[in-house]
Amino acid sequence: MGDAINIALNVIGGLGIFLYGMENMASAMQKVAGDKLKNIIAIITRNRIFGVAVGIIMTILVQSSSVTTVMVIGFVNASLMSLTQALGVILGANIGTTVTGWLLILKIGKYGLPLAGIGALTGIFSKTEKGKEKAKLILGIGMIFFGMELMKNGFAPLQEMPAFTALFQKFHVTSIGSAFLVAMVGALITAVVQASAATLGITIMLASQGLIDAPTGVAIVMGLNVGTTITAFLASFGAKANAKRAAYAHTIINIVGLLWVLPIYKIYTEMIGNIVDPAVSISGFLAAAHTVFNVTNAVIFIFLVTPLANFLKKIIPDDSTKVKKYTHLDIRMLETPMIAIEQTKKEIISIGLDIGVSLKNVKEVLLNNLSSKSDEVAEVFRIETKIDMVQHEIAELNTEILGLDIDQQHIMITRKNIAICDQYESLTDYAERIMKVYSRLYDADLKLNKYKQDDITKLHDKVVILFNRVNDAYKNGHLGNITVEAVKLGSEVTVLYKAARKNHLDRMVEQKQDPMLSTGHMDILNHYRRLSDHVLTVAEIMEI
Secondary structure (H helix, E strand, C coil), X not given: CHHHHHHHHHHHHHHHHHHHHHHHHHHHHHHHCHHHHHCHHHHHCCCHHHHHHHHHHHHHHHCCHHHHHXXXXXXXXXXXXXXXXXXXXXXXXXXXXXXXXXXXXXXXHHHHHHHHHHHHHHHHHCCCHHHHHHHHHHHHHHHHHHHHHHHHHHHHHHHHCHHHHHHHHCCCCCCHHHXXXXXXXXXXXXXXXXXXXXXXXXXXXXXXXXXXXXXXXXXXXHHHHHHCHHHHHHHCCCCCHHHHHHHHHHHHHHHHHXXXXXXXXXXXXXXXXXXXXXXXXXXXXXXXXXXXXHHHHHHHHHCCHHHHHHHXXXXXXXXXXXXXXXXXXXXXXXXXXXXXXXXXXXXXXXHHHHHHHHHHHHHHHHHHCCCCCCHHHHHHHHHHHHHHHHHHHHHHHHHHHHCCCCCHHHHHHHHHHHHHHHHHHHHHHHHHHHHHHHHHHHHCCCCCCHHHHHHHHXXXXXXXXXXXXXHHHHHHCCCCCHXXXXXXXXXXXXXXXXXXXXXXXXXXXXXXXCHHHHHHHHHHHHHHHHHHHHHHHHHHHHCC
């Protein structure tokens, strides 16, 4: 009994260290490769072959096909990716996850603990965030191999225990039926631990200790492909129809893959044996079986992506009641925070375009005394309402990002994005306020005369120049001396504001004016001054 407890403790401890090492390595790899992840959306929208390549690269970087597929579901749910593009990435993720198996066969388990120690010490003494993340990557790799070594040593005594060897012999593949049952065991284990790498690691350790034979190990490996789909399936709950289709496609692809290999199971294992002799390297044999299976499955399905997408559209109806979203952000993007941060910037740049449209309409209305019911006035109001919702969605997701384990640099970027978004939302507020003041005057049959229009136009044009300069700096990332330039332009706005205000007061003395028109004119001038203040704040935020 004592031996069994000792074995269990060693195996559980090794598995825990292994999984924690995988988590650390995945997190560190995402941060170290953050710049590469930023370009992911541009690549996946080209064609399905690029999608497969991206799926492979993404899964290698994040060390989890589940993370990749959950991310894909988020993209589909946010309408950043079509269903057919998503299927290509999912096929690539299945191939990318096989790299883990090749990492596990490296005979460096005994170096795992020293490697973890080097990573920990390097992290303690590292002065930079990038250095700390690289150290965390080394620490994660060390923990993976140390965990594997603990599991291997933990399983070793089982060879001496007849009861346990008899138990494992029940998981012996002798037919198609038994291969299917063993595969289901692999699927169940993977679904429970939510990590195909853990199932693969346990399988390799059991096989290396002679507790299961090569064909049985292959069946478990085939099964883990099915079990790993549960994560994406759960992530699709509450998602749009297209995102659900992507999750179901992942399950269908991997189940069909298992079903086509079962009838030729003996032939398949013999073929893999010709590539890697299990008597020489059982670990290499299992890794090869995993890779060949997923590559073959991807090659088959790459030509069936469109029919599969059409089939899924038939069995999963379109959303009957769609909840309107104003951004392409999705909570599932939190699996890859660097992409969420980059997408946030794109959404804020899109707000900048809307602000430009809004300001153009404001000038058109004021200069031409358009009706308060005109399309231009309505568009300013529509944009303000839309940006309120955009700002809410951006703040919601980015607040979640700040709660994640990301480096200081990306924390600062996220905070700046939230703050700039708030300021941009205020710009649309003041554009709307100008239109509200104008509408009250128009409805009261009070019109701005040529002198008032001239003063407002000069002020408007200078505010637009200021906004365009600051907005371009944010969009392109070329700050230069943006605060100095913005302050100079802001001072010019102030000069024009004071001149317009003086002109207004002088004309009040010279001629009698309607109080409502006089007050409305001053309100419009003040709102332009506030527009300038908010743009200046954006420039200051960027240079913090």
